[in-house]
Amino acid sequence: MIFILTGAIHSGKTSFVERLVRELREQKVQVKGFLSKSVMRDNEIVGYDLLDLAKDRSVPFIRKKGQKDWQKIGSYFFIPDVLDKAQSIILSTQEAGLLVVDEIGPLELEGRGLWPALKQVIIKPSLNFLLVVRKNMLEDIFKLVAPAQAKVYSFENQKTVSRLAEEIKDKID
Numbered sequence: 001m002i003f004i005l006t007g008a009i010h011s012g013k014t015s016f017v018e019r020l021v022r023e024l025r026e027q028k029v030q031v032k033g034f035l036s037k038s039v040m041r042d043n044e045i046v047g048y049d050l051l052d053l054a055k056d057r058s059v060p061f062i063r064k065k066g067q068k069d070w071q072k073i074g075s076y077f078f079i080p081d082v083l084d085k086a087q088s089i090i091l092s093t094q095e096a097g098l099l100v101v102d103e104i105g106p107l108e109l110e111g112r113g114l115w116p117a118l119k120q121v122i123i124k125p126s127l128n129f130l131l132v133v134r135k136n137m138l139e140d141i142f143k144l145v146a147p148a149q150a151k152v153y154s155f156e157n158q159k160t161v162s163r164l165a166e167e168i169k170d171k172i173d
Contacts, residue, residue: 001172006134033090034100060079090117093127094127103133104137109137119144
């Protein structure tokens with residue numbers, strides 16, 4: 001099953017998913033994957049860190065400064081080793097539970113970023129995914145993921161974390 005959480009940019013989707021992951025774990029749902037947590041300096045986002053949910057450890061992932069050969073979208077560069085790590089997390093998920101991927105965006109729509117790894121596993125019926133997608137990209141994401149295979153939750157009409165966790169747990173079980 002593919003669950004998609006969608007909402008506006010900087011609307012709190014990642015913080016919501018962080019609370020959701022805690023709730024799901026309390027309900028004994030195995031959760032793997034990662035979150036992209038913003039890094040602020042002087043009230044400005046300078047990048048994002050990758051929070052590996054299995055290890056509960058963050059590493060620098062995306063920054064405004066990078067090298068010419070790094071994958072780039074807009075003003076952000078993806079640190080290659082950490083992008084490889086994110087892809088490895090996606091590819092190593094083989095069992096039931098929930099794989100969280102925060103977030104799928106313009107780079108993936110171009111077939112880059114996380115998409116090379118995600119496209120290899122998203123077809124596996126034994127896996128369940130929670131993909132975080134910006135609201136303005138949802139229709140484009142449906143070109144990669146058939147809408148009939150996905151259950152979309154709009155962050156603007158957010159349910160309580162507990163209620164959404166119950167829905168996800170019920171669909172996974």
